[in-house]
Amino acid sequence: MIELVDIAYVRSGAADLAGAVRFATEVVGLEHVDGPAGDTEPGVAHLRADGRHHCLAFVEGASGVIASAFTVADPGALALAETELETRGFTVRRGDADEARSRRVSEFVAFDDPFGNRIELVVGQQTLARPVRFGRGSGITEFGHLCLDAPDVAEAHRFWSTTFNVRASDWIGDAACLMRIDEVHHKLAVFQGERPGLCHVNFQVAELDDVFRNWHHLQEHDVVIEMGPGRHPQSGAVFLYFLGPEGLTYEYSYGVRRITDEAAWRPRYFDPAERGSIDMWLGPTQKPVTQPQLIPEGIHP
Ligand SMILES: CC(C)c1ccc(C(=O)O)c(O)c1O
Numbered sequence: 407m408i409e410l411v412d413i414a415y416v417r418s419g420a421a422d423l424a425g426a427v428r429f430a431t432e433v434v435g436l437e438h439v440d441g442p443a444g445d446t447e448p449g450v451a452h453l454r455a456d457g458r459h460h461c462l463a464f465v466e467g468a469s470g471v472i473a474s475a476f477t478v479a480d481p482g483a484l485a486l487a488e489t490e491l492e493t494r495g496f497t498v499r500r501g502d503a504d505e506a507r508s509r510r511v512s513e514f515v516a517f518d519d520p521f522g523n524r525i526e527l528v529v530g531q532q533t534l535a536r537p538v539r540f541g542r543g544s545g546i547t548e549f550g551h552l553c554l555d556a557p558d559v560a561e562a563h564r565f566w567s568t569t570f571n572v573r574a575s576d577w578i579g580d581a582a583c584l585m586r587i588d589e590v591h592h593k594l595a596v597f598q599g600e601r602p603g604l605c606h607v608n609f610q611v612a613e614l615d616d617v618f619r620n621w622h623h624l625q626e627h628d629v630v631i632e633m634g635p636g637r638h639p640q641s642g643a644v645f646l647y648f649l650g651p652e653g654l655t656y657e658y659s660y661g662v663r664r665i666t667d668e669a670a671w672r673p674r675y676f677d678p679a680e681r682g683s684i685d686m687w688l689g690p691t692q693k694p695v696t697q698p699q700l701i702p703e704g705i706h707p
């Protein structure tokens with residue numbers, strides 16, 4: 407069993423790098439770490455939401471998700487994870503020094519989950535001591551969760567829960583499974599989708615008011631709102647999903663549940679056909695747009 411400590415980052419290709427960064431900073435509110443005072447790496451932009459050096463990196467090139475990353479405790483745990491994955495039949499590749507540097511980690515390995523989502527396990531993710539210089543006052547407090555697509559959600563849960571310390575917190579029938587790796591109701595979700603890809607990235611905001619202020623801001627900037635404002639009965643969070651450039655769906659949410667009594671929690675099964683199973687406020691719901699998984703030839707960017 408491989409112990410994940412936290413989510414680390416999402417790495418995405420961007421056909422229009424400047425446009426993707428502009429949206430992430432001016433609309434979403436993230437910090438562009440490599441801005442005027444930052445260290446620059448040609449063709450790569452790092453976006454920050456919390457203590458992590460970045461939680462989103464755009465790499466100039468074809469649109470699509472390159473990888474979704476999780477931290478493990480230390481180099482020993484990474485070496486054990488590498489062996490464990492290979493024993494289970496996965497092809498695991500060690501990132502080289504330049505790739506690790508670009509990810510601001512000391513070491514990482516990459517493999518594809520059984521559905522073709524590229525996953526990276528990292529150690530030594532860089533923390534920045536200085537406060538986040540948010541691009542706008544959207545109220546972001548942290549990178550909340552990431553959601554992947556898989557054609558068979560039950561099978562995806564089987565993979566994640568038997569390979570990693572990942573537990574189901576709640577199910578939305580065969581449409582989605584919300585999974586935790588710590589007290590937070592979910593840091594990983596899987597949504598049913600034909601092909602691998604990134605369903606969305608989530609950012610927690612400080613106040614309920616932030617969700618509604620952001621909603622107005624998005625509307626003023628003609629951003630496509632995919633869902634919300636609404637409230638998920640699973641985590642109890644008030645949510646807002648919107649579509650950014652490069653086909654990347656962002657979610658703001660406020661008030662995610664923490665599961666503090668691990669022994670007492672039992673996953674619940676919501677019926678996706680029940681109105682209200684995704685939004686307790688009964689607003690219109692739709693599957694967020696998925697950013698397709700890029701299938702890199704040879705070396706991952
Ligand atoms: C619609 C998706 C999979 C979903 C469902 C529930 C929550 C939540 O309880 O917070 C999410 O964050 C989701 O992204």
Ligand SMILES: [Fe+2]
Nearest residue numbers: 553595608657
């Ligand atoms: Fe979400």
